[in-house]
Amino acid sequence: MATGGQSLTFLALMLPFLGAAVAPILTKGLKHNAGWLLALIPAWNFLHFWSFTDDVAAGGPITGGFAWVPSFNVNFSWYLDGLSLTFALLISGIGTLIVLYSGGYLKGHAQQGRFFSFILMFMGAMQGLVVADNFLTLFVFWELTSITSFLLIGFDHAREAARRAAIQALVVTGLGGLSLLAGLLVLWNVTGQSELSLLLMTGDAVRESPFYLAAFLLVLGAAFTKSAQFPLHFWLPNAMEAPTPVSAYLHSATMVKAGVYLLMRLNPVMGETQIWETVLPLFGGATLLVGTLLAIRQTDLKLMLAYTTVASLGLLVMLTGFGTEQAIAAAVLYLIAHSMFKGALFMVAGLIDHETGTRDITRLGGLRSAMPLTFSAAVFAAASMGGLPPLFGFLAKEEIYAALTMGGAWPGLILVVAITGNALMFAAGFAVALKPFIGKKIETPKNAHEGPVLLWLGPVVLAVSGLFAALFSGWSHRLFSSPMASAVSGNPVDIHITAVPHVSLPLLLSLVTIAIGIAVFVWLDRARAAMASVLRTIGWGPDRGFDQVISGLVRLAWHVTGLVQGGKLEVYMTATFTLTAAVLLVPMVLFGELPGLPQFPDLYFYEWTVLAIAVIGLFAVPVANSRLTAIVSLGIQGFAVALLFMLLGAPDLSFTQFMVETLSVVILALVMTRLRLSPADHRPGGEKAIDLTVAALCGLGFGLMLLRVTQVPFDDTLTQFFNANSRVIAHGRNIVNVIIVDFRGLDTMGEISVVMITGLAILALIRIRKPARIAPRRTREG
Amino acid sequence: MRTIIFRTVAPNLTSLMVLFSIFVLLRGHNEPGGGFIGGLIAASAFAIYGIACGVSPVRRALWFHPMAIAGFGLLLAALSGVLSLFQGVPFLTGLWAEPHLFGVPVAVSTPMVFDIGVYLVVVGSITSIALALEERDYD
Structure with a gap:
C-alpha cells in the first residue's frame, strides 16, 4: 500500500512539523535568512501537490494513508479532490511567501525562530485539515489549527491585548472544534462511514436521517466559529494583535477559510435542504453587511482588512448556501481570488507599517x-478585490452576479446584499491600497522607503498571480476552479467565465457596484464618522458580550467551588466516609443482598489470640486518651490482621500489610507532631459520637460485603488460569508478583503513576506551610 | 528519640534493611516479595535513618532527590514496556533472556526491570513524604 507517491504525500504532511522543530536552531545560526531555507518546505509541498493537479482535474480524486487505530476504524488518511487540492495549493503557495515575508518582517526579533516554528506548525495543521479524509484526522488537525493560531495570535505575549485576543480565539474556535467532533460523530453514526471520501458517496442518507438537524447545527457551530460568522465574528478582528505575517496568513487564506472549507466539503451530502439554503445565506449575508460596515468604520489598515475578511467569509457562506451550481462556482472563484488579494493586501499593510511606523490611514499619504x-502590488490586489477587469476578482464578481440574477424575492434580496457588500468592500479595499500612497506626503514616524526583497516579494507575486489566473482563465479553470466547484457541488461543473468584459446584466450590476464603491470611497471620512456614531449609540457588541460570558463563568465557578469545597478537612472526611457507608449498605438492604449468618468458625487457639489482639486494638482507638495512643492502637489492630494473613497462607499480603501498617503509624505520628496538635482529642462528645457511628457503619458495610462475597459460589477460572500459566508463560512461581508485573502490568503502571502523583501532591501540601515563615521577609523586600 | 543507642544502630539497621529490600525485590518473581514490598521496606529504612540522625544525612546519602528517584522508576517501568514494541509484540509484553554470567545462568527479563521501576517509585514517593514530614521537627 505504501507506494512512492503515498510516502511522499505523508512526508509533505509531516514536513512543516519537522521544519518547526529545526526552525529555532536554524534561526539561531542564519538569523532572518533562515526564512529562505525554511520557505523550501512549503515550496516543496506546493510542487508536490501541483503534481496531482492533472490527475485530479481529469476527475480522479487521490486517496491514501494508513491505519491508525484499526479496531475503531480510525485512519490517518488523506483525500485529494479539486476542493482539498486547491486549498492545499493555496496554503503551501501562500505559505511559502509568508515564510519569506516573516523573514523580513521580524528581522532582528529576538524570538524569530520561535515565530518560524509556530507558523510552520500552523501550516502543517492547516494542510492536514484540508486533505484529511478520516473524521478523526480532520478533527485532530482542526484542533491543531486552533492551538497553533492561539500561539501565533498571542506571539506578542507581553501585551495584554494580545493575550486576550489569543484566549478569545482559542475559546471561540475551540468550542467550534468540540462542535465539529460531535457533528462528525453524528455523521459517523448515521452513515456508518468514518472517511469523508466514503461519506460523499452516501447520497441522501444524511439528508433523510432524523438526526440531520443535529448534525447540521453541530457542523454549523464548527464552521461559523472558525469562519467568524456574525455574531461570532469578534475574535477575528481582535486577532489582528498578531504580527502582520500571521494576519496575512491566518485571516485571509487559511484558518478562517477552514469553516468555509467544511461547509463546502459537506455540501454534497448536507446541502440542498430547506434549512441549509435558508440559514447559510441568512448568516452569511448578515456577516457580509456587518463586516463591510465595520470595515468602513476603522482607520487602522489591518483592522479594515480584517473586517473585510469577515465580510468576504460571509459572502462565501452565503454563496455556498445559495444552492445553485453557479453560486458554488462563484464561491469557488471568489475564494481563490480572495486568498490572493487579501494575502497581498495584508502584506502591503504590514509593509507600510514596517517602513513608516504607523498603520493609521489618516496619518499616511503620498x-x-x-x-x-508596494504601491503597484497594492493597486493590483485592490483592483482584484473591487472586481475590476482583467483580474481574478472580476471573474468572481461576474459569476456571483450571474448566479444571483435569477428572479424571485429571495435571490433578489441576496443580490441586493451582495451588491451592497461588494460596493463597500470596493471602497475599503481601495482605501487601504490608495489612501496611503496618493495625495500629498504626510510625515510618518519612520522615513519611508521601499522595503527589502523579502518583504515586497509576497505581495508582488500574489498580485501578479491574480492577474495571470485571470488572463489564462481557461487554464486556471481547468486545473483549479472547475475541479473544485465539481467537488463542492458533487456534480461536474464547468466554469467558462473569462477576463474579457461582455455586455450583460452582471456587467451592469458590476458597474453599479463600482459606482457605489467610488461614492463611498470619496466620502469615506463622512461614512466613517456616521458608522462611529451609530456604533456609539448601540454601545454593546459581541466582543463585550464575550467578556461578560467569561467573567460570569468565572463567578459561577467561584460560587460553586465555595459551595462544594469549603476547605475543611473534617467536612471532606465525613462526607467521603458517609457516602462510602451509604454505597456499601444501601444497595445491600434495598436489593435484599444481605449475607446469611456465617457458621461459627473453627479456629486454633493461637488464631483466636491474634483475633482478640485485633479486636482489642480496635476498641482501644475510640477510648484512647491521647491521639498517639489511638494511632498506635490502630497499628496494633493492623499488625494483628497482617498476622492473620500470614497464618491463613497469604505471605505476600501479610508482608505488605506489615510494612504499610508500620509506615502509616510513622507517618501519622509525624503528621501529628507537624501539625502541632495537642496530644488529647478535644472533639465534643456529640461530634465524637457521629464520627464513631460513621466509622462503624463503614466497617459494618465492608464486613457485610466481604461476608456476602464469600457466600457466593467461587468462580475459580482466574485462579486456575494463573496457576496454570504463571510458570509457563511468565516464568514465575509467585503468582501475586507475576500478576502485578506481567499479566496486569498496565494496571501496575497506572498504580505507580498514581503513587508518584500522590507523593508529589503531598509534598506540595507539606511545602505550602513553609513560605508562611519566610513570607514576611519577602514582603519587606518588595 | 535521638538517643545515642538509636543513633548508633540506625545507620547499620538502615543499610541492612536496604540490602534486605533489594533481596526481597529480586526474589519476588518466585518467592514472596517484589517491588512494592521491597520499596516499602527501603522507604521505612530511610524513615528510620531520618528519625535517628536527622534529614540532611539521609538526603546526602541518597544523593538524588527522592522524587527524582521515583520519576526515574516510572520512566524505567515505561521503558521496559516500550522494549517489547521493537519486537513487534504489544506494549509491556514480557521478554526474557538467560545470559550466562561467570558460568551461571541468570534470568534477565523486562518484568524484572519493570519491578525495579515499581520499587524505585515506591521508595522515592514514600521517602520524600516521610523526609518532608520529618524535616520540620528537627530543623
Missing part, C-alpha cells in the same frame, strides 16, 4: 514615490 513596488 507614499507612491517612496514605495512604488
Whole structure:
C-alpha cells in the first residue's frame, strides 16, 4: 500500500512539523535568512501537490494513508479532490511567501525562530485539515489549527491585548472544534462511514436521517466559529494583535477559510435542504453587511482588512448556501481570488507599517514615490478585490452576479446584499491600497522607503498571480476552479467565465457596484464618522458580550467551588466516609443482598489470640486518651490482621500489610507532631459520637460485603488460569508478583503513576506551610 | 528519640534493611516479595535513618532527590514496556533472556526491570513524604 507517491504525500504532511522543530536552531545560526531555507518546505509541498493537479482535474480524486487505530476504524488518511487540492495549493503557495515575508518582517526579533516554528506548525495543521479524509484526522488537525493560531495570535505575549485576543480565539474556535467532533460523530453514526471520501458517496442518507438537524447545527457551530460568522465574528478582528505575517496568513487564506472549507466539503451530502439554503445565506449575508460596515468604520489598515475578511467569509457562506451550481462556482472563484488579494493586501499593510511606523490611514499619504513596488502590488490586489477587469476578482464578481440574477424575492434580496457588500468592500479595499500612497506626503514616524526583497516579494507575486489566473482563465479553470466547484457541488461543473468584459446584466450590476464603491470611497471620512456614531449609540457588541460570558463563568465557578469545597478537612472526611457507608449498605438492604449468618468458625487457639489482639486494638482507638495512643492502637489492630494473613497462607499480603501498617503509624505520628496538635482529642462528645457511628457503619458495610462475597459460589477460572500459566508463560512461581508485573502490568503502571502523583501532591501540601515563615521577609523586600 | 543507642544502630539497621529490600525485590518473581514490598521496606529504612540522625544525612546519602528517584522508576517501568514494541509484540509484553554470567545462568527479563521501576517509585514517593514530614521537627 505504501507506494512512492503515498510516502511522499505523508512526508509533505509531516514536513512543516519537522521544519518547526529545526526552525529555532536554524534561526539561531542564519538569523532572518533562515526564512529562505525554511520557505523550501512549503515550496516543496506546493510542487508536490501541483503534481496531482492533472490527475485530479481529469476527475480522479487521490486517496491514501494508513491505519491508525484499526479496531475503531480510525485512519490517518488523506483525500485529494479539486476542493482539498486547491486549498492545499493555496496554503503551501501562500505559505511559502509568508515564510519569506516573516523573514523580513521580524528581522532582528529576538524570538524569530520561535515565530518560524509556530507558523510552520500552523501550516502543517492547516494542510492536514484540508486533505484529511478520516473524521478523526480532520478533527485532530482542526484542533491543531486552533492551538497553533492561539500561539501565533498571542506571539506578542507581553501585551495584554494580545493575550486576550489569543484566549478569545482559542475559546471561540475551540468550542467550534468540540462542535465539529460531535457533528462528525453524528455523521459517523448515521452513515456508518468514518472517511469523508466514503461519506460523499452516501447520497441522501444524511439528508433523510432524523438526526440531520443535529448534525447540521453541530457542523454549523464548527464552521461559523472558525469562519467568524456574525455574531461570532469578534475574535477575528481582535486577532489582528498578531504580527502582520500571521494576519496575512491566518485571516485571509487559511484558518478562517477552514469553516468555509467544511461547509463546502459537506455540501454534497448536507446541502440542498430547506434549512441549509435558508440559514447559510441568512448568516452569511448578515456577516457580509456587518463586516463591510465595520470595515468602513476603522482607520487602522489591518483592522479594515480584517473586517473585510469577515465580510468576504460571509459572502462565501452565503454563496455556498445559495444552492445553485453557479453560486458554488462563484464561491469557488471568489475564494481563490480572495486568498490572493487579501494575502497581498495584508502584506502591503504590514509593509507600510514596517517602513513608516504607523498603520493609521489618516496619518499616511503620498507614499507612491517612496514605495512604488508596494504601491503597484497594492493597486493590483485592490483592483482584484473591487472586481475590476482583467483580474481574478472580476471573474468572481461576474459569476456571483450571474448566479444571483435569477428572479424571485429571495435571490433578489441576496443580490441586493451582495451588491451592497461588494460596493463597500470596493471602497475599503481601495482605501487601504490608495489612501496611503496618493495625495500629498504626510510625515510618518519612520522615513519611508521601499522595503527589502523579502518583504515586497509576497505581495508582488500574489498580485501578479491574480492577474495571470485571470488572463489564462481557461487554464486556471481547468486545473483549479472547475475541479473544485465539481467537488463542492458533487456534480461536474464547468466554469467558462473569462477576463474579457461582455455586455450583460452582471456587467451592469458590476458597474453599479463600482459606482457605489467610488461614492463611498470619496466620502469615506463622512461614512466613517456616521458608522462611529451609530456604533456609539448601540454601545454593546459581541466582543463585550464575550467578556461578560467569561467573567460570569468565572463567578459561577467561584460560587460553586465555595459551595462544594469549603476547605475543611473534617467536612471532606465525613462526607467521603458517609457516602462510602451509604454505597456499601444501601444497595445491600434495598436489593435484599444481605449475607446469611456465617457458621461459627473453627479456629486454633493461637488464631483466636491474634483475633482478640485485633479486636482489642480496635476498641482501644475510640477510648484512647491521647491521639498517639489511638494511632498506635490502630497499628496494633493492623499488625494483628497482617498476622492473620500470614497464618491463613497469604505471605505476600501479610508482608505488605506489615510494612504499610508500620509506615502509616510513622507517618501519622509525624503528621501529628507537624501539625502541632495537642496530644488529647478535644472533639465534643456529640461530634465524637457521629464520627464513631460513621466509622462503624463503614466497617459494618465492608464486613457485610466481604461476608456476602464469600457466600457466593467461587468462580475459580482466574485462579486456575494463573496457576496454570504463571510458570509457563511468565516464568514465575509467585503468582501475586507475576500478576502485578506481567499479566496486569498496565494496571501496575497506572498504580505507580498514581503513587508518584500522590507523593508529589503531598509534598506540595507539606511545602505550602513553609513560605508562611519566610513570607514576611519577602514582603519587606518588595 | 535521638538517643545515642538509636543513633548508633540506625545507620547499620538502615543499610541492612536496604540490602534486605533489594533481596526481597529480586526474589519476588518466585518467592514472596517484589517491588512494592521491597520499596516499602527501603522507604521505612530511610524513615528510620531520618528519625535517628536527622534529614540532611539521609538526603546526602541518597544523593538524588527522592522524587527524582521515583520519576526515574516510572520512566524505567515505561521503558521496559516500550522494549517489547521493537519486537513487534504489544506494549509491556514480557521478554526474557538467560545470559550466562561467570558460568551461571541468570534470568534477565523486562518484568524484572519493570519491578525495579515499581520499587524505585515506591521508595522515592514514600521517602520524600516521610523526609518532608520529618524535616520540620528537627530543623
